[in-house]
Amino acid sequence: MTAAVQNSSTVLPAYYEWKHQGADQEWMVTKIVKWAISFFQSLWSGIFVPATWLSPRTFPTIPKGWEAHSLELNVDGVKIHATMVGKTENLNNKKWLLYSGGNGEHYEMSRLSVKKDKFFKEFNAGEYNALFFHYPGVSHSKGRATKETMTNAYKAALSFLEDKGKGIGAEEIIGYGFSIGGGVQGEALRTHELKEGVHYCFIKDRTFSDLSAAADGVMGGGIFGKIAAFLTRVTGWNFSSVESSKALKAPEIIIQQKKFKVAEWSVTLDGSPFCYNCGPTIVANGTEELIDTDGVITKEASLANALLSDPSWKSFSQCKHVIAVEESHCILLKDKSTEAVWDSVKSLMEKYYRKPEEAVA
Numbered sequence: 001m002t003a004a005v006q007n008s009s010t011v012l013p014a015y016y017e018w019k020h021q022g023a024d025q026e027w028m029v030t031k032i033v034k035w036a037i038s039f040f041q042s043l044w045s046g047i048f049v050p051a052t053w054l055s056p057r058t059f060p061t062i063p064k065g066w067e068a069h070s071l072e073l074n075v076d077g078v079k080i081h082a083t084m085v086g087k088t089e090n091l092n093n094k095k096w097l098l099y100s101g102g103n104g105e106h107y108e109m110s111r112l113s114v115k116k117d118k119f120f121k122e123f124n125a126g127e128y129n130a131l132f133f134h135y136p137g138v139s140h141s142k143g144r145a146t147k148e149t150m151t152n153a154y155k156a157a158l159s160f161l162e163d164k165g166k167g168i169g170a171e172e173i174i175g176y177g178f179s180i181g182g183g184v185q186g187e188a189l190r191t192h193e194l195k196e197g198v199h200y201c202f203i204k205d206r207t208f209s210d211l212s213a214a215a216d217g218v219m220g221g222g223i224f225g226k227i228a229a230f231l232t233r234v235t236g237w238n239f240s241s242v243e244s245s246k247a248l249k250a251p252e253i254i255i256q257q258k259k260f261k262v263a264e265w266s267v268t269l270d271g272s273p274f275c276y277n278c279g280p281t282i283v284a285n286g287t288e289e290l291i292d293t294d295g296v297i298t299k300e301a302s303l304a305n306a307l308l309s310d311p312s313w314k315s316f317s318q319c320k321h322v323i324a325v326e327e328s329h330c331i332l333l334k335d336k337s338t339e340a341v342w343d344s345v346k347s348l349m350e351k352y353y354r355k356p357e358e359a360v361a
Contacts, residue, residue, distance in 0.1 A: 010067055010091045012084055016167055017074040018156035062112070067091060071131070075156040078136060078143035082157060085112065086129030094171040096161050097130040100154055100181030106139055107132040128174060133157050135184075147187070147237050154188040162195045174345060175202040179296070179329065182207025182303065186241025189248060199353045200250035201345050206257065206294050206329050209306035210240040217298030242306050246316040251348035253341060255333075256304035257294035258324030280340035281324045283308065291322075296329035319352045 062068045067088055073080040084091075101107050111132065135150045136143035143149055158175070160167040177185035182204035194200055208214035212232040216225035232238050245252060258281060283290045283304075291308070293299045304322050307313065321344045325337040333341065 010069075010088060012069045012071075012091065013160075013167060014070060015072050015074065016156070016160045016163070018152075018159055019076055020152050020155070068112075071133075071160070073133065073153065073156045073160060075136075075143075075149070075152050078149070079141065080133055080136065080143075080153045080156065081140035082131060082133035083107070083112075084129065084131050087127075090127050090129055093127060093129075094169065095128045096168060096170045096172070097128045097174040097176055098154075098157055098161060099130055099132050100175070100177040100184050101132075101135075102179030102181055105178075105181075106134070108139075128172075131157055131161060147239060150184050151187045154184050155192050158188065158192060162198060170198065172199045172349075173201075175200065176205065177203065177207060178205045179207055180211070180239065181205075183211055183239030183241055186244045186303075187239050190244040194250060199349055201253065201349050202248065202250060203253045203255065203341065203345070204241065204245070204303055205255040205333075206297060207241065207254075207303050208239075208297050208301050209242050209303045210238055210301075212238045213301035214297050217293075217301040218296065241303050245303065245307060245320075246310075246312075251319045251345075251352045252321075253344050253348070254304045254307060254320065254322045255325055255337075255341065256291045256297075256299075256302050256322070257328055258326060259290055259292035259299075280326070280337045282340075282344070283322050283324050291324050294329040319348055321348060 062085065065087055067086060069084040071082040071084055073082055099107065099111065101110065133153060134141040135145050135153060137145040141153075158173070161170040161173055163169065175185050175189075177183070185202060185204065186207075189202065212229040215228040215232045219225040219228040245254070281290065291299055291302065291304050294302070299305050304324075307317070307320070308322055323337075323340055323344065325333065325340075327333055327337060
């Protein structure tokens with residue numbers, strides 16, 4: 001099948017089928033139990049993924065010189081709607097960005113509509129194409145939104161980009177997860193095996209260490225926060241990113257809002273001076289006081305804080321950057337922050353994937 005497109009002269013796959021490992025060998029009892037759990041979780045989907053009850057969006061309108069291709073991901077028999085976007089001259093260059101969005105987000109409105117030029121600038125600088133997808137139950141995607149189905153949708157999208165036979169066969173993949181999308185990415189990477197020969201970098205933008213901690217913070221702590229955290233865990237919605245981040249065998253960038261009420265000047269990791277309030281900052285272990293609550297995710301619940309305050313930071317941080325930015329949770333990254341993120345993408349990938357002889361030279 002070929003894709004439904006706008007402004008197209010490029011042929012890309014329009015359909016991809018994916019099943020979770022062991023799906024065909026599951027016993028009927030297991031399937032019934034999993035169905036019951038997913039049904040129970042889906043009753044809470046309107047809280048955790050409010051985009052499930054917002055109206056579907058239309059196919060995005062894109063600028064001249066760009067193409068948008070529709071893609072259907074068949075994930076365990078459930079249709080997941082996705083869109084591939086890129087400049088015509090880049091669509092076959094094997095460089096892709098995989099975007100997993102936030103709570104209540106429709107990518108057509110948040111990334112490919114009013115603000116589209118800003119986001120296009122973010123990934124076009126590196127000549128990347130982008131794959132966007134809706135979580136189950138969101139917009140034109142079918143099924144129920146649960147922790148498992150959202151995680152599997154991400155795995156399917158990532159597998160599609162990696163697959164040389166039936167998918168794209170990408171050689172470079174940037175995973176960009178915003179808010180709950182960072183949690184979905186982290187949960188998926190706990191069990192997804194990265195492919196040899198593919199160069200990856202994963203970005204987690206203003207996301208949480210685990211969703212129960214975020215729920216506690218959103219409710220202001222106290223008894224209501226404890227109830228919210230408990231319900232998040234007991235309903236099976238507790239996405240967690242810390243352990244998968246520490247075990248990740250690829251470059252990673254974690255973004256969190258910076259704290260503004262601190263001394264004006266300090267030094268970077270290489271000893272050069274910088275101003276805390278003059279743009280984005282790369283921070284190091286032991287300097288978690290430089291990050292703050294972003295208006296939704298508290299400092300204590302943030303993935304950045306969990307990693308920076310971890311005593312074993314040095315054992316897993318060789319190819320990670322934690323970037324403190326001025327933007328609060330619901331604000332798209334501005335030019336300076338965008339440039340800092342993509343500078344980090346380039347430097348981390350060059351460092352991680354360079355050949356031994358290049359390192360010696």
